[in-house]
Amino acid sequence: MKVHETLDSLITPALLVDGDVLEHNLTTMAMALPGARCRPHIKAHKTTELARRQRAIGHVGFTCATTREMVGLAAAGLGDDLLLANEVLDTKLLSVLANLDARVTVAVDSESTIEAAARAGLKECLIDVNVGLPRCGCLPDDAGRLADLARARGLEVRGVMGYEGHVVGLADRVEREHQTAECMAQLARAHLGVGGDVISAGGTGTFDCNHFATEIQAGSYALMDTTYGALDIPFQRALSVLATVVSVNARDGYVVADCGLKSLGMDHGNPSIDGATVWFCSDEHTTFSTDDAAPLPDVGTRVQVWPAHVDPTVAYHERMHVVEGGAVVDTWAVDLRGW
Amino acid sequence: MKVHETLDSLITPALLVDGDVLEHNLTTMAMALPGARCRPHIKAHKTTELARRQRAIGHVGFTCATTREMVGLAAAGLGDDLLLANEVLDTKLLSVLANLDARVTVAVDSESTIEAAARAGLKECLIDVNVGLPRCGCLPDDAGRLADLARARGLEVRGVMGYEGHVVGLADRVEREHQTAECMAQLARAHLGVGGDVISAGGTGTFDCNHFATEIQAGSYALMDTTYGALDIPFQRALSVLATVVSVNARDGYVVADCGLKSLGMDHGNPSIDGATVWFCSDEHTTFSTDDAAPLPDVGTRVQVWPAHVDPTVAYHERMHVVEGGAVVDTWAVDLRGW
Incomplete structure (x- = not known):
């Protein structure tokens, strides 16, 4: 999909990607964790065209959260090494994966998921190991038994996976490194019982703290958000939602822009607007006031709204527009949404 | 779209609509506010097939939040009386509306929006009037001037609109009725200066408190959510997300189901599961424990997850499955999403 438009002509709300910042983020990661050292997580952007850029800069393998992401990447010729990093039980969906023209690895953490695969x-x-986040993954001491079971059922066990999701957002770097090491000690114990070449873990927040994993499953680094943006990591916010001021209330000192709960992931809280204070979001609106007694923008003014959480924001949008030097240079379909 | 499947064969996460409860909700509203007294708000479900049922039970007009909702309803032959209850400035989009095979009314609240229309x-x-919610709408005392301006620009002014969105969720009925009356007093003042037959206001929470509006813009009543479900209104929860337990951690006493931030609107907080306590949601997961020391469900168990907010939940899904007597009797495309 390639649609050339001016920034002014975009229908709002519109997802914008700063092409230069994206390039900076991709390059920075590829220099820090080249090639297979990073296995970009597709869930953060759900966009084949963005995955192509991650592939072009050297990352051969991808991490996926859904079977649809897997199917889409395989269809696009990006199936060199696809990891479904979530447990799936549906035999229909798993059979689709088994028949892809791609190398497919799935996470398993129980007898049932091994049996389904x-x-x-x-x-x-991969044997998915719980390293402290209360989510999926077997207990570290059970990993070896499950690996034996998987091998007995004819599966090749490539190694282990364990996501320190409760650590990636810690503001204090020393604490983040310390807790990452503790998590990886558990993954190491599991790996002893499992074997295999792959130790897959980490995220954007621990990409340079996690020295044990053979590959880092970073996703947010490409587009970023205000939550991750508060950390001391060298990635910058590339993703915003362009909105239009549609109403001004001068008496009460606020304006209303036309983006809201259906164009922003809200689990990390309100979005941000530079030089402004967001009051609240409604389905299709964000109400905000200007800081430091700055004049209110007029009706029709375009504003850039920064999402607090990239993943569930992108999942609301059909497309993202790549902007460079104030012009829309490309439009990418967010084509890997849904289930 | 008609796909007959068993409930067990649905890919999860899946949006479920209890057909009997939906019928109850639609009937209850149509008896309380028959025909044009209710102008159902499409934003709550974004589903043409559901709108057809609202039309079949007597509601001739619809309220829309986006131009795409307007275009979809017109294309489906449901364009007898469509109200775009949001301000839109984009001339391209407004021109599309002007050329629909439908009766189209738009909300305006400023010189700019009148000019664009x-x-x-x-x-x-309709002149959109602010009745206390810090969002769109002109000041009540400015409504007459804007109506004159609109008429001078050749627009027929059908009346006023004013949404008491800050009141619809008040738990105490007496307070809700009192504040609704205060809001409507402001709308009445505006209406004096504007004229016209239409006084459009209200929502699901004030459908039986608002005695001034000629038509109520209720949306959530059809599908409902846990937030609205806490009010003393006669509508029941028809919408849930079906999920599958994919991981069990017996040591720590929790399980993980495969629905999360990308299948649930999170601005009103976590979803609910009967007999369970939700710990948190991740992109594709909900972690929860069972109440009263009930045994944890096994891997593969299906669970029904109740969203806290219906509108941004539905907007994540491509389809909703209508369930009656434990069977999927219909599947409707959520076809009015996006912008």
Whole structure:
């Protein structure tokens, strides 16, 4: 999809990607964790065209959260090494994966998920290990048993996976490094019982703290958000939502822009607007006031709204516009949404 | 779109609509506010097939939040009386509306929005009045001047609109009725200066408190959510997200289901699960524990997750499955999403 428009002609709300910042983020990661050292997580952007850029800069493998992301990347010829980093039980979906023209590895953390993968004809798996985040993953001491079980069911066990998701957002670097090391000690214990070449872990917040994983599953680094933007990591916010001021209330000192709960992931809280204070969001609106007694913008003014959380923001949008030097240079379909 | 599946065969996460409860909600509203007394708000479900049912039970007009909702309803032959209850400035979009095979009315609250509507060739408008919610709408005392301006620009002014959105969720009925009356007193003052037959206001929470509006813009009543479900109104929750337990951690006493931030609107907080306590949601997961020391469900168990806010939940999904007697009897495309 390629649509050339001026920034002024975009229908709002519109997802914008700063092309230069994206380039900076991709380059910075590829220099820090070249090639297979980073396995970009597709869930953060759900956009094949962006994945192509991550592939072009050297990252051969991808991490996916859904089978649809896997199918889309395979169809686009990006299936060199696809990891489904979530447990899936649906045999229909797993069979689709087994028949992709791609190298497919799935996460398993129980007898049931191993059984489902084996029945679907999948060939390779990672043992997903719980390293402290209360989510999926087997107990570290159970990993070896599950690996044996997977091998007995004919699966190749490539190694282990363990996501320190409760650590990636810690503001204090020393604490973040310390807790990452503790998590990876658990993953190491699991790996002893499992074997295999792959130790897959980490995220954008621990990309340079996690020295144990063979590959880092970073996703947010490409587009970033205000939550991650508060950390001391060298990635910058590339993603914003362009909105239009549609109403001004001079008496009460606020204006209303036409982006809201259906164009912004809200689990990390309100979005931000430079030089302004966001009051609240409604379905299609964001109410805000200007800081430091700055004049209110007029009706029709375009504003850039910074989402607090990139992943569920992108998932609301059909497309993202790449902007360079104030011009829309490309439009990418957010084509890997849904289930 | 009609896909007959068993409930067990649905890919999760899946949006479920209880057909009997939906019927109850639609009937209850149609009896309380028959025909044009209710102008159902499409933003709550974004589903043409559901709008057809609202039309079939007697509601001739619809309220829309986006131009795409307007275009979709017109294309489906549901364009008898469509109100765009939001301010839109984009001349391209407004021109599309002006050329629909439908009766189109748009909300205006400023000289700019009147000018945009007139330039696009639109014929009818409502003066949107601020009645206390810090969002769109002109000051009540400015409504008459704007109506004059709109008429001078060739627009037919059908009346006024004013949404008491800060009141619809008040738990105490007496307070809700009292504040609704105060809001409507402001709308009445505006209406004196504007004229016209239409006084459009209200929502699901004030559908039986607002005795001044000629029509109520209720949306959530059809599907409902846990937030509205806490009020003393006769509508029941029809909408849930079906999820599958994909991981169990018996040591720490929780399980993980495969629905999360990308299938649930989170601005009103966490979703609910009957007999369980939700710990938190991640992009594709909800972690929860069972109440009263009930045994944890096994991997593969289906769970029904109740969203806290219906509108931004539906906007994440491509389809909703209508369930009656435990069977999927219909599947409707959520076809009015996006902008």
